[in-house]
Amino acid sequence: MRQALVIGGGLHGLSTALHLARTPGWQVTLLERRHVGRHSSGVNAGGVRRLGRALPEIALSVVAAEMWHGIQALVGDDCGFRATGQVKVAESAADMARNEARVAEVRALGWRHEEVVDQAEVRRLLPAVSPHVVGAIVTRDDGSADPMRTVMAFRAAAERAGVTIREGIAVTGLARTAEGTIRVQTDQGDFEAERVANCAGAWAPDLAALAGETIPCGTKASMMIVTERLPAFVDPTVGATARALSFKQTASGTVVIGGGHQGRSDKAAETSTVLFGSLAHAARIAAEIFPCVAQARIVRSWTGTEARPPDDMPVIGESRTLPGLFHSFGFAGHGFQLSPAAGAAVAELMARGATNLPVAAFSQDRFAVPA
Amino acid sequence: MKVVVVGAGPAGIRAVEQLVRAGVTPTWIEESPDGGGRITQRPPAGFTRSAAALYGADAGRARRLHATLDAMKPRTDWRPDTLVWNIRPQDRVLHTQTDGAAQAEVPYDALILCTGAMDRVLPLPGWTLPGVTTLGGAQVALKAQGVGIGAKPILVGTGPLLWLTALQYAKAGAKPALVLDTTPFLTKAWQAAGMMWNAPTFLRGIGIMAALRLRGVPIAEDATPLAIEGVEGATALHWRDAAWKEHVTPCDAVALGWGLKPESQLADLAGVPFDYDALQHNWVPRRDAAGRAPVAGVYMAGDGAGIGGAEVAELSGARAALALLADAKLPSDAALTAHLDGRLRTEARFRAALERAFPYPAKLAARMEDSTPVCRCEVITAGELRAAAAADAPEMNRAKAFSRIGMGRCQGRLCGTPAAEVLASALGVTVAEVGRLRGQPPVKPIPLQQPAA
């Protein structure tokens, strides 16, 4: 059996490990510093969204969407996935014009999932939306899933496929051996493998640096707020064209509000802090679009940390300094939906050195300074 | 130097007193409309019952505290009706909300947290019915609103507050239909020697029990509450006596409380580490005997720093302020410091005995039926928590992620203690090993729509 190591027990690490373990001939071990799902993957908004993706990301996102619709077959659990739709509301004529242009652009590439709808249709989809909303872009079979449940389903499936998951082990160094394999140093001794995946989330650029590779990345600390329970008033997940918003009512009635409003993260301490200013801003947008939440109270808030490349698109590809090491990080706040497909792509790259899945656009070469 | 004191109960009042004495003008923040804290909570203006009737044997203490409270307010930046809902320790900033709306950021160089305690509960079938409250809630209903929770309430739990509340109700004309103490009389008697470290308080406790018996209040010790019956509200308690015989006692309200736990979320957000205190059966923020946290500039006093009762709260409040002053190289009273240290040592012995006398019935929590809701806010049952344990949740925060326990309105303040017992017994480990829920802002719900800060 050929040995592979996956660093990071978030969804990308788990998905990569699962797909590779299902490839004949591979023995996969996953190393996670804390516990599986401790960071972004366990605390995200659960949005399963193709809507509004950057153009180079659409193809992978479409593959992922198909996988979400068959998620039960993939991991043996429905992950709480419900195709309740995603709606991005337009609040002005200018927003509508932007929406038309956007959807035209997406359709020109041959994709059909985004659709412009008028005021009557948006009101039908979102009866509680503010009257100033004039229309929307809709993807009807997008939806949302339960992040923690998804993590646990991927974990269980990976273990059934033969992956050894070791929690509480931190990777501290990466080096090439004389035999051409990779030595992975940890706080609990060395591991050796032919292929290694760097799925360490916010900390992945630091691991790349340990392998001698500089990949420009900032850190994102997206904030979420949750209200007390309210009577059911909205099914789809809602965003806005001109403002940062992600808005969803859960089955229990609580409303989860996000949209990339930033807290502050402390990468070394692995913590992040809610900032009042951005919290108030997120709340204001939510209440303007759904007036019925204006009187609600916030019961919880939290942040999750992730790496953010300059163009907000992930880094997927083999290391330029340490062959055999494969990066998959920098999902910049929208990697939950991509995880089934990205993991499949990275597993193929590791096993065969190539993949037909559309990830070529994510090579770190795009940041290389021209000579 | 910007000093902020959070809380205007006995600990906060005595802390502010020492600060003012040393020439410091603290910002003083209190969630309630007025100070006094829980034990000596002041009734609203125009309320006519006398201090003696309201506070009983505590009347003298209450009068003294209220006098200091009123004297100190004008000498501080007094902010009542103000909730501290977040702390950013890196920036030394508090987030506050006044009158349920106005937001502010309050900077500090030093902070004394005197945040008090809340009841510890043991969920029973039916405890989510209207008419079921905590012992603390029952006391507030009587003191601040002047109406009891019912005309024939049943009080269930253990600890001094159980007996005190029972007597207060009996005296106010709402004779309890039953006082059910889960602790056997012998356990309490056994600790009598230790309790002599605070003889007056101990003797008062004995006195209360005698007074209740005299008034004909039915008392059951070493008894087990089984379920609260009712449709629109609590109408009866099913319980089992020490001889294992089952009873049904009709009532119109139930109050529950098994001792107290520190309200320590702000200490948590300030970055103070916590230790498990096996005797108190609580997680307590780490501090030295003077109340200094291991986080620079943070001090703690009163029940929020570990349950000690009103007397200890006053002593530790003053002591923490003196520690702050000494650390800041400001004038502080050395003789008083030495005196307080001595008193606090003695009280600690009494407290230890008291905790042994009124233990949290961890076994009852662990044995809770699967269908019993542990979390009131989100209705999460003991069974769901056990399922989380089976799904590989080795500690509370993971159990939270799996089961949603502690995600509701109370953020686990109420359900955290029993949930830890259920989880620990399901996993076959100690309750210390399952840890505690990490604090998240806001510590209490705040309105979504906020005026700009």
Ligand SMILES: Cc1cc2nc3c(=O)[nH]c(=O)nc-3n(C[C@H](O)[C@H](O)[C@H](O)COP(=O)(O)OP(=O)(O)OC[C@H]3O[C@@H](n4cnc5c(N)ncnc54)[C@H](O)[C@@H]3O)c2cc1C
């Ligand atoms: C608040 C929030 C809301 C979001 N909402 C959405 C959404 O609605 N839809 C969507 O598609 N995406 C969303 N995202 C993004 C999504 O959550 C992430 O893109 C995705 O979970 C990233 O997964 P990951 O496996 O790369 O990272 P992570 O889940 O962060 O996993 C990385 C893991 O690596 C481990 N690790 C790090 N360093 C080491 C080391 N040296 N040794 C060993 N292990 C290490 C960490 O402990 C961690 O467990 C959101 C993100 C956040 C923060």
